[in-house]
Amino acid sequence: MWDYKTATHFNYLDLRKFARQNRAHMTDAETLLWKFLRNRGVAGRRFMRQHIIGHYIVDFVCEDDGLVIEVDGRYHSEPHQAQDDELRTQFLKTLGFRVIRFSNDEILHDVESVVDRIEKELE
Numbered sequence: 170m171w172d173y174k175t176a177t178h179f180n181y182l183d184l185r186k187f188a189r190q191n192r193a194h195m196t197d198a199e200t201l202l203w204k205f206l207r208n209r210g211v212a213g214r215r216f217m218r219q220h221i222i223g224h225y226i227v228d229f230v231c232e233d234d235g236l237v238i239e240v241d242g243r244y245h246s247e248p249h250q251a252q253d254d255e256l257r258t259q260f261l262k263t264l265g266f267r268v269i270r271f272s273n274d275e276i277l278h279d280v281e282s283v284v285d286r287i288e289k290e291l292e
Contacts, residue, residue: 184221191219191226198273199228199240205284206238212291222264225257230266234291237261239270 195203195218206216206229220230222237229238241254258268269290271283 180224181221184224184226188219188221188226195219196240196242196273198242198271198276201280202229202238202240202271202276202283205280206287211284212288214291222266223260225260227261231291235266236287236290237266237268238287239268240276241270241272 199218203218205211206218209215214231214234216229216231216238218229220227222230227237228240230236239254254270261268267290269286271286276283
């Protein structure tokens with residue numbers, strides 16, 4: 170259905186097991202944010218978690234609105250990871266997605282502001 174947004178068949182088969190593992194072992198911040206996003210809890214939009222797009226697994230996506238939400242742990246501030254994150258963001262943008270990032274700390278300490286920002290992105 171969304172061929173241009175999903176992985177090749179072979180990449181999908183490889184990534185599917187990792188996506189399932191990620192869903193089963195989400196971080197505390199991802200779990201908290203998912204409580205708000207699931208069941209159309211934010212702006213009535215449908216979000217999916219640990220979803221495969223291209224050769225990446227994104228934390229959360231609302232495909233209908235083209236919004237990807239990434240939850241970044243401390244390792245995302247490492248220079249090599251920041252560079253990888255930028256490449257990932259640019260790839261997603263070429264597919265028409267907007268990408269917003271939140272740190273674990275932002276979500277764990279002020280989830281209401283995070284949800285407000287997501288709602289504004291969806292307006």
